[in-house]
Amino acid sequence: MVLGVIDYGIYIPRLRIKAxxxxxxxxxxxxxGVKEKAVMDLDEDVMSMALESAEQAVEGVDLRDVKVLAFxxxxxxxxxxxxxSFLVEGLGLNRNIFTSEHISSTRSGTEALxxxxxxxxxxxxxxxxxxxSDSPSASMKDNLEHGLGASSASFLIGxxxxxxxxxxxxxxxxxxxGERFRPRGSDRIKDLxxxxxxxxxxxxxxxxxxxxxxxxxxxxxxxxxxxxxQQFNGVDPLRVALKLGFTINQLKTGFLAPILGDTGACSALxxxxxxxxxxxxxxxxxxxxxxxxxxxxxxxxxxTRKPGKKxxxxxxxxKREYIDYLSYLKLKDAII
Amino acid sequence: xxxxxxxxxxxxxxxxxxxxxxxxxxCGWINFPPKGICKGCKVSSEFEKVKLSGKxxxxxxxxxxxxxAPPEFSKQEKSGGSYVVALIELDxxxxxxxxxxxxxxxxVRIGMRVESTIxxxxxxxxxxxxxxxxxxxxxxxx
Numbered sequence: 001m002v003l004g005v006i007d008y009g010i011y012i013p014r015l016r017i018k019a020x021x022x023x024x025x026x027x028x029x030x031x032x033g034v035k036e037k038a039v040m041d042l043d044e045d046v047m048s049m050a051l052e053s054a055e056q057a058v059e060g061v062d063l064r065d066v067k068v069l070a071f072x073x074x075x076x077x078x079x080x081x082x083x084x085s086f087l088v089e090g091l092g093l094n095r096n097i098f099t100s101e102h103i104s105s106t107r108s109g110t111e112a113l114x115x116x117x118x119x120x121x122x123x124x125x126x127x128x129x130x131x132x133s134d135s136p137s138a139s140m141k142d143n144l145e146h147g148l149g150a151s152s153a154s155f156l157i158g159x160x161x162x163x164x165x166x167x168x169x170x171x172x173x174x175x176x177x178g179e180r181f182r183p184r185g186s187d188r189i190k191d192l193x194x195x196x197x198x199x200x201x202x203x204x205x206x207x208x209x210x211x212x213x214x215x216x217x218x219x220x221x222x223x224x225x226x227x228x229x230q231q232f233n234g235v236d237p238l239r240v241a242l243k244l245g246f247t248i249n250q251l252k253t254g255f256l257a258p259i260l261g262d263t264g265a266c267s268a269l270x271x272x273x274x275x276x277x278x279x280x281x282x283x284x285x286x287x288x289x290x291x292x293x294x295x296x297x298x299x300x301x302x303x304t305r306k307p308g309k310k311x312x313x314x315x316x317x318x319k320r321e322y323i324d325y326l327s328y329l330k331l332k333d334a335i336i
Numbered sequence: 337x338x339x340x341x342x343x344x345x346x347x348x349x350x351x352x353x354x355x356x357x358x359x360x361x362x363c364g365w366i367n368f369p370p371k372g373i374c375k376g377c378k379v380s381s382e383f384e385k386v387k388l389s390g391k392x393x394x395x396x397x398x399x400x401x402x403x404x405a406p407p408e409f410s411k412q413e414k415s416g417g418s419y420v421v422a423l424i425e426l427d428x429x430x431x432x433x434x435x436x437x438x439x440x441x442x443x444v445r446i447g448m449r450v451e452s453t454i455x456x457x458x459x460x461x462x463x464x465x466x467x468x469x470x471x472x473x474x475x476x477x478x
Contacts, residue, residue, distance in 0.1 A: 014438060042415050043437065043455040051353075051454045067364070090353040090454065092387070261476075303427060319474075330415040335341050 003121065004301065007308075009056025010273050011133075012260065012316040015039040017326025021325040022146055030145025033234020037261025038149045040135050040321065040333050046073045047083065048134035049152035051090045054186060055314060058091060064220070067126035068119045068157075070112035072102040073134045075187070081332045087131055095256050099253040102265075106180075106230065109134070109153070111263035113296060114169050118155055126252050128157035134264035138188045140334050141153045147233050149261025153269040163308075164276060164285065164301040165255035168217055172208025173295035178199040180292035191292075201294045203240050206230070209298035210244060210288050217300060221245045224300075225283035228254035228271035230290035232262045256284075259317065271303075277313045281304040303336030339408065345465060352467040355390055357430065358383035368410040388428050389453030392470070395431055397422035399441045408458035420444050424470055434466060438471040449473040 018036045020031040025121070031037075040049070050071065058066065071084045083098035100115050102108035109132040120128040133295075135150035179198050180191045206229065214220060221227070227250040229237045234257040241251055254271030256263075263270055269288045275285050285301045329335045340348075347370070350356035357368035361381055365376025368388060374380045398421055399470065405413035412419055420436040422444070436444060450470040457467040 041437065042468065043414055043457070044434075045456050045464065047464075048454045048456060086353075088348055090355060090466075327415075333411075336411055336414045 001160045001302070002162055002165050003117065003157070004165040004304070005155050005276070005309045006127070006158040006162055007057050007059070007061070007156040008163075008276065008312070009053040009059075010272055010313050010316045011053040011152040012270075012271065013040045013044055013049065014319045014321050015041055015331070016255050017325065017328050018322065021328070024327045026102050026262060027252075028141035029146050031133050031233045031261065032236060033238075033258055035055045035234070035258050036145045036322075037147065038263070038313050039328060039331060040150045045087050046133045046135055046152075049133045049135070050154075051087060052128060052134065053152040053154040053309075054087055054091055054131045054141065057131075057156045063092055064094050065127045066129050067097060067123055068116050069093065069099040070102065070116040070119075070128070070130045071099065072108040072132040072265045072301060073167050073181075074103065074106055074108060074110035074189075075134055075136050076103055076192065078257040079185075084132050084181065086291050092251075093129075094107055099285045102166045105136075105291025105293055105295070106136075106232070106267060107262045107295050107297060108132075108270045109185035109267070110169075110287065110289035110297035113155065113269070114171075117166055117169075118153075120157055125159070130155040130157060132266050132269050133179045134266045136189055136262065137332070138190070140332065142188075142190070143193065144189060144191050147257075147265045151260055151263040153266050153273050155269075162304055163306075164303050165250065166303055167274050167284075167296060169215060169299045170209050170213035170216060171295065171297050172205050172212060174201070174204055174208070175193070176275060176292070176294040177321045179294060190242040191211075198292075200238065201292070202230075202232075202236070202290055205245065205294050205296035206290055206298075207239060207244050209296040211288070213298040219284075221250075221286075223284060224246050224250060224286045225232065225274045226253055226279060226285045226289045227251055228268050228275060228285065229261055230288065230296070231255060231257035231271065232290075234258040258318075274317075276303070276307060277310060281305055339460060342461075344465065345454055354456065355388040355468060357386050357388050357428065366428040366430055367426070368426065369433065373477060376447065377431075380438045385453040386428075388430075388467070391473070392424045392426040392450055394419045394436070394444065394446055394448045394450060395425040396446060397436065397444050422450070422470065436471070437469050
């Protein structure tokens with residue numbers, strides 16, 4: 001039976017900060033191509049965003065049918081303890097559910113999606129829920145901090161009358177030490193500012209997973225109407241995608257880093273949600289995530305029908321309230 | 337909403353995360369938070385669990401400003417300068433006290449339609465306490 005995305009949910013915190021606010025303070029803004037980004041309020045965190053998007057994804061379904069839950073984030077509030085239990089309780093899911101948690105790199109969002117799909121296939125009935133929520137943080141003094149945004153995306157996976165049919169996935173992993181990392185005990189990501197080296201890693205891993213998937217499915221890049229790539233900033237991922245033979249037309253719909261920033265584990269999946277609302281039946285969608293260290297997952301979907309409840313994504317993207325850099329520092333716990 | 341021990345907090349999680357109330361089997365009154373004896377008929381102790389819609393109306397409100405915030409909310413007060421605490425009449429009947437978010441104090445009005453949202457209420461002993469706050473339903477801001 002056809003397996004794929006049945007419904008979805010999105011949560012984007014309403015606060016935004018513009019690149020100009022950084023320029024006023026630092027005389028520069030280091031996240032290339034990012035014009036503004038989403039910022040969590042003081043009382044929001046990865047888990048609260050996750051519950052908000054997950055609630056939308058399961059709206060109207062019999063919660064007893066949800067058999068698998070996969071959660072992903074690079075920046076959950078705890079390094080040790082179960083995180084999925086919060087979602088099981090908050091949503092009212094069956095306590096006999098199998099849960100998995102994917103938390104070590106920005107690739108974790110697609111890891112969760114693939115893991116949920118595979119687990120559901122092995123049960124061969126019911127529904128799976130994928131909840132991805134992220135808000136990476138870094139030192140305020142670090143260039144890496146400038147682009148970091150926040151958001152959450154959830155997917156209800158199931159059999160039968162799907163919105164987007166899952167066609168296959170491939171993964172590529174290659175050791176690249178010294179790229180974006182977060183040492184044990186720290187809540188701030190770091191890097192060594194070796195841009196060329198990171199781009200080499202990004203290119204090798206993303207092209208590795210994408211080429212493998214295209215070969216597996218007997219496709220070429222032009223068979224896809226949409227390509228959604230991991231977006232750690234608003235310029236470099238596009239250049240890598242163009243080098244791989246994709247066009248701006250395939251990329252632009254799912255490319256949200258310019259208005260959301262780097263949303264970590266959510267990055268490619270938020271773009272995928274946007275595409276789900278814009279695509280026409282039969283159009284194919286290719287997704288490629290990336291996580292430092294490094295690895296990439298590529299996933300292929302085909303839109304089978306328009307989503308029932310339209311406009312969730314554009315509504316979330318359009319709800320905005322702008323803040324200045326001083327307010328941002330307060331929210332990031334930097335000065336109070 | 338002030339400090340509560342973890343075991344007590346754990347017992348009230350169904351209310352805090354998803355607004356589970358008790359409906360009286362005798363008179364139909366919705367009790368939130370749960371009561372031993374129904375607040376409506378003051379007789380029955382037979383209830384069924386119901387999930388409340390999270391929709392309601394502002395019955396009254398107050399603005400907490402500098403120095404008035406309890407210690408667990410002082411960061412919030414320092415960050416925003418002030419915050420709103422409202423008495424909300426839920427569509428199912430109960431009136432509850434909660435913070436109001438996504439709305440400046442000067443824009444709050446009695447009768448405003450609101451809906452629940454999950455937020456971090458405060459953090460104590462390294463444990464994040466989550467719970468409901470309310471935000472204006474979009475139409476009520478126009």
